[in-house]
Amino acid sequence: MIPALLGMKNAMGEMRARPLRILQVVDKLTPDSGVAGVVLRYHDAIDKKRIVFDFLAHEEPDLWIRRRLEKDGSKIFVAPPLRLAALVPYLRFLRRFYAEHPEYAIVHGHLPNAAPFYLGMARAAGVPVRIVHCHNTRSGDTVPKRIRNSLLFKLIPLCANVRCACSEAAARFLFGARNGRVKRPYHLVRNALPLGPYRFRPEVRERARGELGLGTDCLVVGHIGRMCPQKNQAFLLKIFAAFYAKHKNAVLMLIGDGELHETLRRQARELVPEGAVLWLGVRNDVPALLQAMDVFVLPSLYEGLPLAALEAQASGLPCLLSANITEEARIVPGLAQYISLQETPAEWAALIQPRHERTSDTGRFFAAAGYDISTEAAKLATLYEKLHEEHCRQRPAEEP
Incomplete structure (x- = not known):
């Protein structure tokens, strides 16, 4: 028993x-x-x-x-x-x-x-x-x-x-x-996020830009998102066109794919030269690609809390975000700036400041905020x- x-x-x-x-x-x-x-x-x-x-x-x-x-x-x-x-x-x-x-x-x-x-x-x-x-x-x-x-x-x-x-x-x-x-x-x-892979490292940035054929003087405006109405890439292309008009050394790096891909390609051809937009598709090396960027732009119509904006800040990138995105996405002081979608593409472009001193000290802010x-x-x-x-x-x- x-x-x-x-x-x-x-x-x-x-x-x-x-x-x-x-x-x-x-x-x-x-x-x-x-x-x-x-x-x-x-x-x-x-x-x-x-x-x-x-x-x-x-x-x-x-x-x-x-x-x-x-x-x-x-x-x-x-x-x-x-x-x-x-x-x-x-x-x-x-x-x-x-x-x-x-x-x-x-x-x-x-x-x-x-x-x-x-x-x-x-x-x-x-x-x-x-x-x-x-x-x-x-x-x-x-x-x-x-x-x-x-x-x-x-x-x-x-x-x-x-x-x-x-x-x-x-x-x-x-x-x-x-x-x-x-x-x-x-x-x-x-x-x-797992914070380690996103920490800014100059050697990772240099390698990523080299693999993409981007010179040291190239200004990279970055975006990550499924190509769909919610992410508002049609407006993003207009923003970039206004920025490119004053910065001919700029490129727009688009990471993602979706149902609007071909429509957006046609729109891009009407706005900027062919080589000014990098269509990278869906990638599994996003942390390295973020290091290659100089600024991140997300003009979404709506979001719960955009993972891409968090990833960009974890990489020390300055971010220009739609005012429709919750303020809860602001993690690192001084990196996230919000602007209304009622503003013109030129007004958005005027706020893009890619020559930002990158920092690798973002992890403590994410840890403190619970991320x-x-x-x-x-x-x-x-x-x-x-x-x-x-x-x-x-x-x-x-x-x-």
Whole structure:
């Protein structure tokens, strides 16, 4: 009898020692996805003896990302594309998925407009912890999308029982505000960074510029973002054209791709000489490319909290940001300047000051503001464990 009890006790200890597997629901796992970039940074930094991320994506993941995640022990599942016209097959997939994977006690969703579906089905399947995470401050680029999404957002309280946001502005947008404060309790999960790779190093700058064929006198105006209406690159090209008119040694470095790529190329040909814009596409060496820049410009129509603006400041770059971006994106004193989108491209261009003395001493500001990924990943692990303890006491032990 006593040996049997001891064996049971040891087995329970082993079950508790297993890491919690968290299902992260994302749109896609590709290098051009800002949301995926945030989640992957937390994946890289989190203690995998405590927490392991598995992923439910809505399209086939990038092969390099898939291999990297699977090497770390993560599982990747691919859901059918979510379209209202194909909603029934999507819901059938979710019902079958949750039935086949009862091990997930926590589902962390990063697609608020689809949350009524994947979190709703999670609730029906008995998943105890259902997290909705807001990464933005607007519900879409077009009026029909905004109307559709605003209706779907109203259903979120019926399916999610934990709220997260990347910024207070994003929380106010999705969870509502009263007297300027967020109405409902939420957890702030910052878009934190691994600070080491972004630290400014003159030798990295020199090497990166050399590989791109940029001379020492070249003024590099940089931008990172998916080529879509939200990022407002059409306005950015006009800003650069006004700047180029007075600085013929300037180039615009565009990192990213998207549905507006060809449209933007045509616009660029009408505004500046062909070689004045560097179309670098989606890259996996962003920290080095930031070192090659002289100034960073982000004229977004809306953002939750732009990761690119944080990366630029971590690299010591002066940043010119749209006034539509939350002030929470200002991390390093003196680097971020805000300007209204109502101002003309020439007025924006006049504020570009690329000859800035670069500093490598940005990490302390990020750490003080809560944007050091090592610290924030530990906090997120603790949050998951606390939620599991609070909501899952009666749940059977998870499978390894």
